[in-house]
Each structure stands twice: as structure tokens, then as C-alpha cells.
Amino acid sequence: MELNLHANATTTPKTRAYIQRSKKSVAQLAAELGVSETTIYRWRGRTTVGDRSHRPNNLTTSLSAVEERAVCELRTSLQLPLDDIVEVMQRCINAKLSRSAIHRCLQRNGISRLAKPDKPKPGIFETASIGFIHIDVKYLPALQRRTSYAFVAIDRATRYVFVEIHSRRDGATATGFLKRFLADFPHEVHTILTDNGAEFTDRFAVDKKNKPVGKPSGDHPFDQLCKQRGIQHRLTKPYHPQTNGLVERFNRRIAEAIGREQKRGSARRTFIDHADRDAFIAKFVHDYNRTRLKCLGYLAPMQALANHTGPNTKAGTHNHKCQLLRMLERRAPSTRSATAYESLLPCATAH
Template structure:
């Protein structure tokens, strides 16, 4: 079996990401500190419509990263064709273990195996260049600014509930300049009208009800 070797992500000369199609998802994980301790937030954001999905884990690690990828695949209403991550051990093996004799013994990283299973291309940022995963970095920062940097929470569950509410509002009510003042959901709905073949479900089923 040929192992998938993730390719490094590149940017244009102007520092912008090259244009791509819907289904190119940036994934990252960050720590949220709280008076009661800390929790890890995993985040996936599509490069094109900016639609975002998050989950929480007690620990960061490759098993949770692979589980999060599977949940993100289920959450997005269309096929994810490419995933961009950093070079952290949650997403990729050490460079010395990716190719050569060591790869025979180590095998493909579980995150990479999950990508292969779902037909997803896994790309990595350049080592020591975290800003090349800028969309995920910025969204993580936006979430922190809107939550833990602005409010005090009585417990972890209150923090998690606020983060989820913020992301829902962002997806369905935040009009973005980058999307010509559409919301991420409106951008997805527009993509549905132009190319429904890439979708697994009609995105209108994503619209939250009054009790969600």
C-alpha cells in the first residue's frame, strides 16, 4: 500500500492563499484556559465560504484529531476535498518518520489514514510557519476575543455553550466583507445553486431551529 505523503502548503507572492474551490478546510487545535482548568478546542474552517465547525476535547492528540476530522466531514454539507493543518504531532508524524526506512515501521499517521479513507488530500503548512494556516489561526483568535478575553464563566460548560453559540451566529448571521457581505451559510447556499453535485445534503437543513 502506498502511503500518502502530505504536501506543504504554499501562498501566492502577495501572501494570499491561492484560489480554490469549496471544500478546502483549514484545521487547528488550541487551548482555552478557564478558572477551573483548561480545555482544547478543535476548529475547522472552509477557506472559501468561511463556514466553521468546532468541538471540545479534554486533551489534544492524534486520536482526538482523527475523531474531529470525521465529525467535521459529517458536519459539512458537501465533500471536503483538501485539509490543511500544521506539522503538530496530532496531525502528522515527525519528518524523519514520514519517508524512508522508518516509515515502514511507523506506518501512516492516523490523521492521514482518515484522510485517505475519505479521499481527502492532506496538506501541511511549512514547518515553523504557523501563519500559513492563517484562516484557522484568525478564527481561533476571534473566538477567544469574543469569549474568554471578554467574559468570566462560572464553569467549563458555560464557556463551551458560549463558544458554540458564537460559532452558530458567525455561520448564519455574520456578514463578511470577504464574502461580499454574505454570511458563511449564504455563501454555501449560493454554491448549492451553482454546483449541487458536490453536496451531500441540501444546505437548508443546516438552518438552526428556534430551539437549537
């Protein structure tokens, strides 16, 4: 227990309790404890062992009752800081009031500190069926004086991740990435959410004529592919990356894995060349898709993808199981077969 004793206190709470219990005379206790008889009389007359406040019972103040009410009103109604209250009081009511007097007034009334505004509650993603895809581009550290970009797509419902690494981040590259993702993803995609990067949209392009201000023209190759496939392409609010936070969080996972965002006590990873780094990221994504996640009820994304029971799925059908097994066989390392991953498909059966 932390003791809060007066700086000049000659006794402790234990000593004070002993004084209150003792039957010895005042002179005997004073001699035994090495304190004055006044101290013995003081603590024998009290029932507690804590120091009392040395603040006077009656405080003198230079503020009248009207001035004190005005100070409190300025604080509670207008939420003015101390210096603004001093300026108002000196200009409008009493030029002789000091800053310290007004500060003591606020302390007496328990309003010396402004209440902090409530923090806005963090938003949560709306529940979406399988096929709501978040897509973003992750800048990778330069290697051999060349910059690379990781195109990342993640399904909101199953957390399944698809990643490709490219040396360019233009519309053609993003469109090609989307085509390969749609061919890889075993379910129908109905919505794609991206930021306002030029590789995804021409929303803020300044070199297009007859384009609505602040709106995409629909001529961007990424938008055209979405239209052809019947996919709704949503854009995040400018300067609000948290709207696409699901894929932003996975981008941070990549940065932590390759050592770009170092933690205390961890070493930065080094790669021989681009192929070495790309193989490391590919293995990282491969392992992530087979890692049990708390947000999925401790299922792996591949398990959730294979056995998702929500709308817009064909989970449990024989053809769907065969398709997923063939997909696993394509992605499994050459030294393994698809049967090594059948444990991820509880509903799969031999055919």
C-alpha cells in the same frame, strides 16, 4: 502652520512682510517695531520672509577628493555602516580621518542614511473551490484547573466554521473531530491543511522506525482517514503559521470573544464552568456562520455554503436545498424551526 524661526530672531514672517510693504523710512520702522536699522535694511533687501540657512557657502573639509569618493563608494556599493567606513578609511587610506569628518562627507552627498530594504509583500491565499478546509487547535484558558482545546475547521471558499471543544489533543481526538466535520459538511472535501502538530501528523516523530526524515509515514490515524475519504492532507511549512492564517485569524477571534486577549477598556469574561464557556463559544460560532462578511460580498457563510456556484457543488438542486434545510433544522435552537433560517437560503423553496 508651524514656524521654523531662528532662536535669536527678533521678527516674525508677518513683521517681515510688513517691513517689505511699508513706505516709511528705516528710522521710523526701527522705532515702531523696536528693532535695529540693520534688521530693517536686511528684510527690505529680500523678497522672502523665511530664515536662510546659516551654513557657510564654502565648507572646509579634511578629506581630499579621492578620500571623499572612496567614502561614497564604500557607502553606495557595499552599503557599509558609518563605523565600518571609518575603520576601512583609517586602516587603508588615512589614519587621521575622524568619524565626524566622514559623517559630514556622507551628509554632503545625501547618503548619510542607508536605504531601508523593501518589505516583502504579504502573501494571499490561492483561490480554491469549496471543500478546501483549514484545521487547527486553539488552546483555551485553564478553567477549574482543567485545560481545554478548541478544534477549529474553516472552509476557505465559504468561511463556514465548525468547532468542537475537547480535553485532549491527540491523534484519536483529531480524527474523531474530522469524522464529525465530514458528516456535518454538506459538500465534498478535497483538501485539508493543518500544521505539524502531533495530533495531525507524525512528520517529526522521533520514535518511529523506517520513517522518511521530515516526511509523514502515512500511519497516523488522521492521515489514514484522509486517505480513506480521498482527501489530500497538506502540511504547513515549519515555523510558518501564516500559511494557515485563515484558521489562525478565527482562533484570535475566539480569544477576543472569551476575553483572553483583552482590548483597552474591555473586561475579561468570566465563566461559571466548562459547560458555560462551551455554550458561549458554540453561540459565537453559530452567530458567526450567520453574519454577513465583506470577503464574501456581504453574504453570510451559511448563505455562501447553500448557494455556492463554484465547481464541486450542487447549489440550486432540489435535493441539495432539502439537505441544507434539514441541516439548519438540526442546528437551530430548540425554540426555533428551520423555517426561521430559510431567509439564509434565497434559492430554497418549500417542498
